[in-house]
Amino acid sequence: GQNIDQPTEMTATEGAIVQINCTYQTSGFNGLFWYQQHAGEAPTFLSYNVLDGLEEKGRFSSFLSRSKGYSYLLLKELQMKDSASYLCAVMDSNYQLIWGAGTKLIIKP
Amino acid sequence: SQTIHQWPATLVQPVGSPLSLECTVEGTSNPNLYWYRQAAGRGLQLLFYSVGIGQISSEVPQNLSASRPQDRQFILSSKKLLLSDSGFYLCAWSPLAGDYNEQFFGPGTRLTVL
Numbered sequence: 001g002q003n004i005d006q007p008t009e010m011t012a013t014e015g016a017i018v019q020i021n022c023t024y025q026t027s028g029f030n031g032l033f034w035y036q037q038h039a040g041e042a043p044t045f046l047s048y049n050v051l052d053g054l055e056e057k058g059r060f061s062s063f064l065s066r067s068k069g070y071s072y073l074l075l076k077e078l079q080m081k082d083s084a085s086y087l088c089a090v091m092d093s094n095y096q097l098i099w100g101a102g103t104k105l106i107i108k109p
Numbered sequence: 110s111q112t113i114h115q116w117p118a119t120l121v122q123p124v125g126s127p128l129s130l131e132c133t134v135e136g137t138s139n140p141n142l143y144w145y146r147q148a149a150g151r152g153l154q155l156l157f158y159s160v161g162i163g164q165i166s167s168e169v170p171q172n173l174s175a176s177r178p179q180d181r182q183f184i185l186s187s188k189k190l191l192l193s194d195s196g197f198y199l200c201a202w203s204p205l206a207g208d209y210n211e212q213f214f215g216p217g218t219r220l221t222v223l
Contacts, residue, residue, distance in 0.1 A: 004152075033211070042199055042214035043153070087152065095210060096168075101152040 002026045004100035006088050011106045012078055020073045020086050020103045028093025034062050034073045035087040037102065043087055046073070075105075083107045111136035115200050115215035122222055128173075128187040130218050132200030135181065140202040142183040143212065144175055147197040159183060160205070195222045 003025045012018040024032070031050040035043035049055055049064035049071060061074040073086055085102040092098055112135045122128060134140050144156040155168045157175035165175050172191060176184045183200055200215040 031210075040219075042217050045211050045213070048211065089153075091210065096155065096158070097153075097212065099152040099154075101150075104150075 002090075002092065002098045004088055004090060004098055006086075006100045006103045008101070009104045009106065011108060012075075014078055014080060014107055014109050016078050017074065017076050018078060018105065020075075020088075020105065022071045022073070022088035022100060024069050024071070024088070024090045024098070024100075026090045026092045026098055029066060030091040030093065030095055032062075032064055032071050033089045033091070033097065034060075034071075035089065037085045037087055039084070046086075078107050080107050080109070111202075111213065113200060113202055113213060113215040115198075115218055117218060118216065119219045120221070122190050122220065124192055124222055125189045128185070128190055128194070128220070130185040130198055130200075130220075132183045132185075132215055133181055134202045137181070137202070137204065139180060139205045141205060141210070142177060143201040143203075144183065144185045145199040145201065147199060149196075153199065156185070190222045192222050195220055 006022045033048050034046040036046050037043040047062035049062050052064055054061055054063045059076045064071045085104045087102045088100040089097045114133050142159045145153040146156055147153050157165055157167055159165050159177045162177050173187050198218045201212040203210045203212045
C-alpha cells in the first residue's frame with residue numbers, strides 16, 4: 001500500500017529552527033509537495049521537490065532523497081504565525097497526490 | 110489570476126438529509142478538479158477527481174457522488190447523510206498540464222452531521 005509518515009506534533013521556540021520529516025512509500029514518484037494549513041483554513045502550497053537535493057525559498061527549505069524515500073521541511077527564524085499544520089504529499093505514478101496526516105507545529109514565545 | 114470558490118462555508122445537517130456542495134473556478138480553462146475530505150486532526154482523503162466535463166473518478170466507495178456539469182463547476186452530493194460524513198470538505202484545482210500539477214484549494218466547507 002501507499003504510505004506517508006510524518007510526526008503528529010512538534011514544538012519549537014520563536015526565532016529557532018525546526019525540521020519536519022516525511023518518509024514515504026508510494027506506487028511511483030512524480031514529486032513531493034509541502035503544504036501549510038492553518039487551523040480551519042485550506043492548505044496553501046509551500047514547496048515542490050522532484051529531484052534530490054535542497055530547494056530554498058526564503059525562510060523555508062525542503063530537501064528530498066528519492067533513494068531513501070525521505071524529505072524534510074526546514075523552517076528558520078520561526079515566527080508565531082508559523083504555528084500551523086504542515087502536510088507532506090507525494091504524487092504517485094497516476095499523478096494523484098497521496099497525503100500524510102500532517103504535523104502540527106506549535107511555536108512558543 | 111485564478112480563484113476558486115466554495116460554498117457554503119459551514120453547514121449543519123441532520124442524519125439522512127441530502128447534501129449539495131458547490132465549487133467553481135475562475136480564470137482558467139480545463140482544470141483538473143478534486144474533492145477532498147479532512148477529518149479532524151487527519152490528512153486529506155481524496156474523494157473524487159475530474160479531468161473534464163462529465164468525467165468523474167471515485168476514489169472511495171461511499172454514499173457521496175460528484176458531478177461536473179460545466180468546465181469550471183464541481184458539485185459534491187449525497188442523498189442521505191451519515192454521521193461519518195462530518196468533516197472539512199475541500200475543493201481543489203490543478204492545471205491540466207502544469208509544470209508540476211500543484212493543487213490550489215478553495216476555502217473549504219465544514220460539515221457537521223447531527
